[in-house]
Amino acid sequence: MAPILGRVFDIQRFSIHDGPGIRTTVFLKGCSLRCVWCHNPEGIDRERHLSFVARNCIGCGYCFRVCPNQVHVMDSEKGHLLRREKCEVCGACAEECYAKALELVGRDVTVEDALAEVMRDQPFYETSGGGLTLSGGEPLAQIDFTEALLRAAKEAGLHCAVETCGHAPFRAFKRVLPYVDLYLYDIKETDERRHEEYTGAPNGVIFENLRALHDAGAAILLRLPIVPGLNDRDDHFENVARLMRSLPRLRGAEIMPYHRLGTSKRERMGLASVGDAIYETPSKEAVAGWVEALRRRGVAVINEG
Ligand code: SF4
Ligand code: SF4
Structure with missing residues (x-):
């Protein structure tokens, strides 16, 4: 039987913000x-x-030689440019780039290989109460791999967390339910029209899944990405508080303040901008104000302060 493959873009060791303890x-x-x-x-x-x-490029010229599509060009004013419309993402140039200016993002791994990488830090999980977290992207979008990796990690005795946007068929949640110790469940926007505007999809199924998971006894911590000018609104905070009152076994909520890391990634990968630059990075005071606004409404916010 063909092995189950998962397509990952990173396996990050020593994570301390994706669930309890030290995690991969x-x-x-x-x-x-x-x-x-x-x-x-x-x-x-x-x-x-x-x-x-570009700043990592040492000008060795290997990528110019190996690319079959002449994607790499030298501009007398702008320097090394990529004609991305011609790129087939074959990875040949990245393989030759010892300066790591070029890198292929996205690789296919087997469950066994992914678990072996995760198990390298098992002693740290034991001493810190950490373990494995699946994130993304949306882990449930690759449900065969996600289920198999979680099952294998559970058999290896690891604490397993899944960070999810909640936008998946509930049958996918059911498949991983026996192996997940904690869900980090995103609630991005409680207003349906705005949710569709900000994420491209309505939020109904996200709330239905949350309620069904809660009723199935799952341990769930809400994650609230807050973006200045978009969802740092009183009505959103009020709706989050109401939601949490209606689901009393939720473990609490964590505010995820907006940051601009995505902007540089988009530039590096030639991905179309989706308006990232228009948002302000929130100040510490602004974040403290959001925490206070939710706590005042009875929400158990786990952020410090
Ligand atoms: S292979 Fe890498 S270091 Fe060499 S020219 Fe290409 S991008 Fe620059
Ligand atoms: S990944 Fe793109 S730029 Fe690099 S060698 Fe392949 S086609 Fe050329």
């Missing part, structure tokens, strides 16, 4: 949402991307 986070490619503030734009599509960081 496996980032899977592919997501059905298109959030305008996405900080992992390389996770949206299943296809691989060619990343180019």
